[in-house]
Amino acid sequence: xxxxxxxxxxxxxxxxxxxxxxxxxxxxxxxxxxxxxxxxxxxxxxxxxxxxxxxxxxxxxxxxxxxxxxxxxxxxxxxxxxxxxxxxxxxxxxxxxxxxxxxxxxxxxxxxxxxxxxxxxxxxxxxxxxxxxxxxxxxxxxxxxxxxxxxxxxxxxxxxxxxxxxxxxxxxxxxxxxxxxxxxxxxxxxxxxxxxxxxxxxxxxxxxxxxxxxxxxxxxxxxxxxxxxxxxxxxxxxxxxxxxxxxxxxxxxxxxxxxxxxxxxxxxxxxxxxxxxxxxxxxxxxxxxxxxxxxxxxxxxxxxxxxxxxxxxxxxxxxxxxxxxxxxxxxxxxxxxxxxxxxxxxxxxxxxxxxxxxxxxxxxxxxxxxxxxxxxxxxxxxxxxxxxxxxxxxxxxxxxx
Numbered sequence: 394x395x396x397x398x399x400x401x402x403x404x405x406x407x408x409x410x411x412x413x414x415x416x417x418x419x420x421x422x423x424x425x426x427x428x429x430x431x432x433x434x435x436x437x438x439x440x441x442x443x444x445x446x447x448x449x450x451x452x453x454x455x456x457x458x459x460x461x462x463x464x465x466x467x468x469x470x471x472x473x474x475x476x477x478x479x480x481x482x483x484x485x486x487x488x489x490x491x492x493x494x495x496x497x498x499x500x501x502x503x504x505x506x507x508x509x510x511x512x513x514x515x516x517x518x519x520x521x522x523x524x525x526x527x528x529x530x531x532x533x534x535x536x537x538x539x540x541x542x543x544x545x546x547x548x549x550x551x552x553x554x555x556x557x558x559x560x561x562x563x564x565x566x567x568x569x570x571x572x573x574x575x576x577x578x579x580x581x582x583x584x585x586x587x588x589x590x591x592x593x594x595x596x597x598x599x600x601x602x603x604x605x606x607x608x609x610x611x612x613x614x615x616x617x618x619x620x621x622x623x624x625x626x627x628x629x630x631x632x633x634x635x636x637x638x639x640x641x642x643x644x645x646x647x648x649x650x651x652x653x654x655x656x657x658x659x660x661x662x663x664x665x666x667x668x669x670x671x672x673x674x675x676x677x678x679x680x681x682x683x684x685x686x687x688x689x690x691x692x693x694x695x696x697x698x699x700x701x702x703x704x705x706x707x708x709x710x711x712x713x714x715x716x717x718x719x720x721x722x723x724x725x726x727x728x729x730x731x732x733x734x735x736x737x738x739x740x741x742x743x744x745x746x747x748x749x750x751x752x753x754x755x756x757x758x759x760x761x762x763x764x765x766x767x768x769x770x771x772x773x774x775x776x777x778x779x780x781x782x783x784x785x786x787x788x789x790x791x792x793x794x
Contacts, residue, residue: 394792395423395496399488399514400503401462401480403428404452405439407678409592409708410503414455416785424455425495427487427513429462429480434620434650434675436466458491460484460513468652477507484513492520499524499564499792508533508556515562524564526792528590532576532701539624539699557581565791572704572727588791593784594711594775597682604680607673609687610644613758615721616688618681619709621651626696626744629723631660633746634670637753643669645692648684650675685716690738690757690764693722697743706731711779713737714771719764721757723749737771 396417400410403426414424431439441447442459450457462480466472502514504527511527518525534552537543560566560583567590568574578584621627634645647657647670654672661670676684685691691713695702703726710728713720720738722729729740739756741748757764 394498397497397500398426401429401510402433406431406433415453418454426455426457428459430459432464437464458487460487477509481509481512485516488513488516492517502527504528505530506536511559526565527563528567530569535701539702570704570706570727592708592711593779593781594715597716600682602682602686604683606680606683612642612644613689614644614646615690615692616646617692618648621649621653624696626694627653627657629744629746630694633749634666635664636750638669645670647672685718688718690721691718693720693724695724697725714775717768717772719767735771735774738767
């Protein structure tokens with residue numbers, strides 16, 4: 394098939410959109426990608442990319458069209474909004490151009506936030522009258538409330554109308570969490586369009602395990618890896634670290650970057666936790682197997698203040714399971730249910746730091762051998778449900794129906 398993949402984030406940025414495009418090419422499909430100028434996560438254009446450079450390029454047999462988008466900046470809500478809107482505008486103009494010069498059988502949109510990046514795909518769909526498949530990884534406009542703190546009803550109502558317009562023009566709505574289904578179905582007559590399509594992870598156990606990483610502290614290492622943002626409820630992480638401050642063998646290791654990284658560093662100093670909590674910044678994917686191998690447990694947190702976050706299964710959970718590491722979580726809803734179903738660790742309610750500390754003291758530390766086995770349960774589930782090849786094969790079946 395000739396397939397157009399629309400996504401605001403693509404190679405050399407590190408997103409699942411890369412896997413979709415490059416894996417579909419391996420299966421014999423011809424793939425074009427409509428994307429923006431790479432600038433995630435640092436908020437500046439990558440070296441060698443800009444308004445007049447690499448607008449069209451081919452990488453691993455994938456032809457890439459790059460529409461102008463204002464770089465997102467760092468921790469600047471206005472600039473981030475302009476980043477989203479500029480991709481919609483210029484991406485839609487590019488969409489008209491590439492729809493006129495190319496033949497496509499279908500469109501796939503990889504849609505992490507923002508949902509507005511689907512609009513250029515809708516433009517091509519209406520021009521070419523071909524199927525449009527979107528992979529929804531966040532619920533909108535709910536994500537605007539939980540992730541950005543937007544509460545203006547006029548803005549939320551307008552975005553809700555945009556979302557319904559997008560869903561109305563979609564052939565299939567692929568959801569990364571089963572719990573997204575009922576919520577999306579309430580917005581309109583979409584129940585027949587909805588299909589479960591979970592996230593996946595690299596097979597971390599079969600990646601090289603010897604990437605050089607910094608020396609980690611000695612002790613029982615509880616590691617959190619990934620984005621360090623508002624949604625991750627890092628205040629609760631600091632609270633459990635403070636609660637367990639006198640448990641000298643417990644070491645909290647945080648790998649990644651984000652809007653709350655400075656808060657973490659300031660809190661470590663303010664609460665005299667330099668011997669308990671350690672932040673190491675961001676590392677490439679190829680470093681993760683080495684980090685995970687050194688961890689005694691992987692930490693998963695998500696704020697329980699917003700209903701949409703309770704429906705999310707964070708992609709890092711699949712990574713933890715792929716690495717065969719046991720999980721400790723402060724999280725509600727779909728992710729907690731998955732941890733319970735797979736028996737890959739322990740989960741308490743979002744923000745319930747005292748219960749997590751109690752579980753560590755009373756269940757984990759007294760029987761480390763039994764706790765380690767929980768990681769194997771997660772690995773077994775990953776092999777059946779979250780391997781990349783199986784997920785991409787599933788995608789091929791969906792678009793071939």
